[in-house]
Amino acid sequence: MTYLRRHVRWLLPLALLALAGCYTGPPFMGASEWRSVNYEEDDPRTPLRGVVKMTAVRPAEYKDYISAMAQGRVVAREQREDTMYFAVASQQYVTLKDPETDKPVSAMVGLIERFRTTIPPALLPITPPKSKTPVIPAAGPKTPPIPPAGPKTATPSAP
Numbered sequence: 001m002t003y004l005r006r007h008v009r010w011l012l013p014l015a016l017l018a019l020a021g022c023y024t025g026p027p028f029m030g031a032s033e034w035r036s037v038n039y040e041e042d043d044p045r046t047p048l049r050g051v052v053k054m055t056a057v058r059p060a061e062y063k064d065y066i067s068a069m070a071q072g073r074v075v076a077r078e079q080r081e082d083t084m085y086f087a088v089a090s091q092q093y094v095t096l097k098d099p100e101t102d103k104p105v106s107a108m109v110g111l112i113e114r115f116r117t118t119i120p121p122a123l124l125p126i127t128p129p130k131s132k133t134p135v136i137p138a139a140g141p142k143t144p145p146i147p148p149a150g151p152k153t154a155t156p157s158a159p
Contacts, residue, residue: 028057028076028078028085028087028114029054029076029087029112029114031054033056033057033114033116034056034057035056036052036054036055036056037052037053037054038050038051038052038053039051039052039053039109041053047096047097047099048094048096048109051092051094051109052092052111053109053110053111053112054087054111054112054113054114055111055112055113055114056114057085057114057115057116058113058114058115058116059115059116059117060086060115060116060117061117062084062117062118062119062120064115064117065084065086065115065117068086068088069086073088073089073090074086074087074088075087075088075089075112079119082118082119082121082124083116083117083118083119084116084117084118084119085114085115085116086114086115086117087112087113087114087115088112088113088115089110089111089112089113090110090111090112090113091108091109091110091111092108092109092110092111093106093107093108094106094107094108094109095107
């Protein structure tokens with residue numbers, strides 16, 4: 001009973017989130033859609049504490065995705081049914097405190113901005129609707145059966 005209780009404790013909240021519609025699917029670029037990633041998560045001793053390294057997924061227009069692709073700024077993308085997830089690399093200025101002089105210092109650090117857009121239906125591949133009706137092959141002329149392959153027999157040659 002302890003084994004079951006220990007595992008149900010973790011599965012029950014996930015099942016409730018899935019039923020409530022809060023589960024958003026697998027992570028995009030290693031982090032959940034709703035979560036941003038800070039620099040101190042990779043290195044706790046970094047002076048960039050509190051600076052965002054990768055944003056949470058934000059909604060965008062499809063034209064923004066096309067524009068970013070045309071400019072070559074998209075660093076990652078993933079299509080899930082009619083939704084396109086994409087990431088754009090950019091730079092951000094941050095103000096840090098110099099540890100030696102305690103004066104503010106500006107620095108430029110990288111930022112990955114993550115977006116989600118809906119692909120217009122006209123651009124999606126056309127797939128036939130799923131049906132439970134069996135497909136019956138069309139009636140047509142039947143081809144004669146192919147004779148089995150066997151040893152070749154010698155035919156008499158004409159003089």
